[in-house]
Amino acid sequence: MKRRVPLSSRPFPADEQLPAPPRPAGRVLDARLHLLDRQVHDVDETPVVVVDDLEVRGTDGDEHPTGAQEAVVTALLSGPVLGTRVFGGRPPATRWHRIAWSDVTEVGVVVRLGVRGDALDVTWTERWVRDHVVGRIPGGRHDPG
Amino acid sequence: MILGDLLDAHVRDDQGRRLGYVVDVRLVLDRPASGLLAVPRVHGLLVSPRTSSSFLGYERRDVRAPALLARWLRRRHRGTFLVLWPDVERLGDDEVVLRTGYRRWSPVLDA
Numbered sequence: 247m248k249r250r251v252p253l254s255s256r257p258f259p260a261d262e263q264l265p266a267p268p269r270p271a272g273r274v275l276d277a278r279l280h281l282l283d284r285q286v287h288d289v290d291e292t293p294v295v296v297v298d299d300l301e302v303r304g305t306d307g308d309e310h311p312t313g314a315q316e317a318v319v320t321a322l323l324s325g326p327v328l329g330t331r332v333f334g335g336r337p338p339a340t341r342w343h344r345i346a347w348s349d350v351t352e353v354g355v356v357v358r359l360g361v362r363g364d365a366l367d368v369t370w371t372e373r374w375v376r377d378h379v380v381g382r383i384p385g386g387r388h389d390p391g
Numbered sequence: 392m393i394l395g396d397l398l399d400a401h402v403r404d405d406q407g408r409r410l411g412y413v414v415d416v417r418l419v420l421d422r423p424a425s426g427l428l429a430v431p432r433v434h435g436l437l438v439s440p441r442t443s444s445s446f447l448g449y450e451r452r453d454v455r456a457p458a459l460l461a462r463w464l465r466r467r468h469r470g471t472f473l474v475l476w477p478d479v480e481r482l483g484d485d486e487v488v489l490r491t492g493y494r495r496w497s498p499v500l501d502a
Contacts, residue, residue: 249399250441251409253470258495260440260470267473267496272421272429274500276437277394279415279448300394302433305422310392313479313490317433318422323393336395348426360427 275353285356286322286345288363295368297357299323299336301344321346322357324368343368397487402438405480405491413487414439415451417473436479436487437498439471451500471498 253260275281277300286294301321304311311317321344325337345359345366352358363369380386394416402410415437422430437451448454450468455461478493 249412251411253440255408256410256440256470257404257408264472264495264497266499267435267475270419270421270434272419272432274434275418275420275431276448276451276500277416277418278398279451281418282394298395302392302394310482311433312482313477317392317476319394319418319431319433336393342393346426347428347430348424351427353420353428 280353281322281357284353286324286359287356288359288366289351289361290363292363293356294359294363294366295324295343295345297322298325298327299342301342319347322350392482397436397482399442399485400482401486402436402474402489403486404489404493410489411438411440411470412442413437414442414468414471415448433476435473435475435496437471437473439468441467448500451498453499453501472496473498 281297281300284297286297288294299322300319301323302311302317303309303320305316305318308315323342323344325342327337330336343366345368349359349361350357351360364373397413397416400413402413404410413436417434417437418431419434420429420431422432424430439450447464449461449464450471472495474489474493474495478489479487480490481488
């Protein structure tokens with residue numbers, strides 16, 4: 247849903263020239279611009295999933311950090327977000343699949359992982375279909391070549 | 392917390408005045424790595440008077456083309472600012488409240 251705050255109702259002018267923020271030491275990313283909806287490739291360059299959301303925790307493990315404590319990204323999340331993006335809300339926590347940030351090796355046009363996609367929970371449906379459906383079709387258990 | 396819970400949330404100051412919406416979350420890869428890549432820390436929130444069309448990021452980068460689109464989107468999102476994470480007082484249901492004396496910074500990525 248599109249929403250806006252009239253510029254005239256804000257307590258400062260819209261065209262004010264703002265100072266540059268303190269320059270942090272590390273690489274700067276904007277979550278929506280550089281991470282969300284990016285394709286995730288595994289160590290063999292096989293597309294695994296896309297980044298639907300990110301898990302954020304306080305450095306002390308707090309699930310709901312505020313500005314009083316440092317917050318870090320702990321995992322990439324993937325889940326059934328099509329319906330919730332159209333109608334609002336978010337999938338229940340049990341439907342999210344996590345990929346720990348420690349598995350991420352590079353953030354660029356795609357997000358690269360240092361592990362094989364087969365080892366991730368997020369690909370369980372593909373493995374299930376391979377083993378229980380495709381594998382039972384005659385010729386389904388070997389390379390067609 | 393899921394980052395998506397923050398996106399598009401209302402942003403208010405400590406007096407309840409509406410400042411805009413969270414259109415993005417700025418991260419900095421500067422925390423000790425648990426794998427090969429540094430861990431991203433939440434650096435701040437980008438607050439715009441509008442929720443839509445900011446995903447293209449024209450108001451945050453020095454991209455000028457296509458000229459008409461760039462000018463239109465930059466105008467739609469004028470007044471966008473960055474507020475640093477320590478200035479966030481409280482996260483409520485679809486609402487972010489900033490602490491007294493919060494500071495606004497330029498949203499430009501390479502500033």
